[in-house]
Amino acid sequence: MAWRNGYDLSSFLLFEASGDSEGDCNSPGDSELHIQNLFAMYYGISLAREDDAESCSLDSSETLGSHEANDCDYDEDFDHDDHTNDSHQMMGLSEAALAFVPRKEGEEESKVVVDRRKEKIMDEIERNRLFWETCFEGCDASVLLNSTTNNKAEKDAIPNLSLAGFDVIEEIKTQLEKTCPGIVSCADIVALSARDSVSFQFNKSIWQVLTGRRDGNISRASEALANIPSPFSNFTTLKQDFANKKLTVLDLVVLSGAHTIGVGHCNTFSNRLYNFTGKGDADPSLNSTYAATLKTKCTSLSDNTTVVEMDPGSSLTFDSHYFTILKLREGLFQSDAALLTDNRSSNIVDEILSSGKFFKKFSHSIKKMGAIGVLTGTSGEIRKKCNVINS
Structure with missing residues (x-):
């Protein structure tokens, strides 16, 4: 993730x-x-x-x-x-x-x-x-x-x-x-x-x-x-990253659905297009037609400025479409594709698509995420300005 x-x-x-x-x-x-x-x-x-x-x-x-x-x-x-x-x-x-x-x-x-x-x-x-x-x-x-x-x-x-x-x-x-x-x-x-x-x-x-x-x-x-999960992570690493924050595999999959909005920089996934295993090859788990399209936008491994929609056609709308493209092997990041490499997480993807309960599940998981490492009571402070601590 x-x-x-x-x-x-x-x-x-x-x-x-x-x-x-x-x-x-x-x-x-x-x-x-x-x-x-x-x-x-x-x-x-x-x-x-x-x-x-x-x-x-x-x-x-x-x-x-x-x-x-x-x-x-x-x-x-x-x-x-x-x-x-x-x-x-x-x-x-x-x-x-x-x-x-x-x-x-x-x-x-x-x-x-x-x-x-x-x-x-x-x-x-x-x-x-x-x-x-x-x-x-x-x-x-x-x-x-x-x-x-x-x-x-x-x-x-x-x-x-x-x-x-x-x-x-x-x-x-x-x-x-x-x-x-x-x-x-x-x-x-x-x-x-x-x-x-x-x-x-x-x-x-x-x-x-x-x-x-x-x-x-x-x-x-x-x-x-x-602390921040990497776009290059495999499922084992992602699962451990989330477990370290007391988040489950279900949370991992559901929160990945947030990739339905926004874009990714080419350098966070271009290795999947040009040098996946260090031999100048492409990631075989990536849809070949989609990979060809991405190559027209990200023309080299060194491109760190160009951005691409994570969920083409739906990147400005918060919905469950991310899981649809995931099943088509069109997840942008290696960490997206990783969700289909584990039976448990892959089954959750299928359940989200068949149940229509993405928003309900997302609301639960995002509340859990919003409580990671919080300070309450007398811990910390209420800053007067967000970019500096109180003097």
């Missing part, structure tokens, strides 16, 4: 606070509406309340530590063993303070004005990729921190050099500090904006987001190199 695809970031949503709205910002959950409305106002839609979402509904009083199995999470799982103990696998965080906080009935709409200038729109793909990279390393927003004279930060590690979207998160943080000072962490902003940027195409929230994360104050490039 590789989240290392790249995508050009033209710009971002620009919004301005107006009036006095601090009174409705008593918790990260209260402030979620502010973020949600930024997307709703721009795209001209109103996201349904989270307890109306297809993904899942838990009582607002439930915390991660008291999370118990319910029909929404565990009904008709593809692999019972994968989710039997998920309430404990969601981090080994029995005392975590993360909680679902749905918006309240009749809650006042956020006093936010969105600048609709097209050149200021940030594509939803970048917010999602930023979330993947942030949370697989640990959902403490450490990847947002800048390098210093004495430290090379995660964002400057090789796997993260093509990451974008930092300015969007920073602008959201700036405006939230005006309306909800010291309440919403950068880690929560990344999680909420990733969810809402996907959800706008459905006119409703498609998964619930646990809030209450705090921001870390340590960021090392070496940790990114050690």
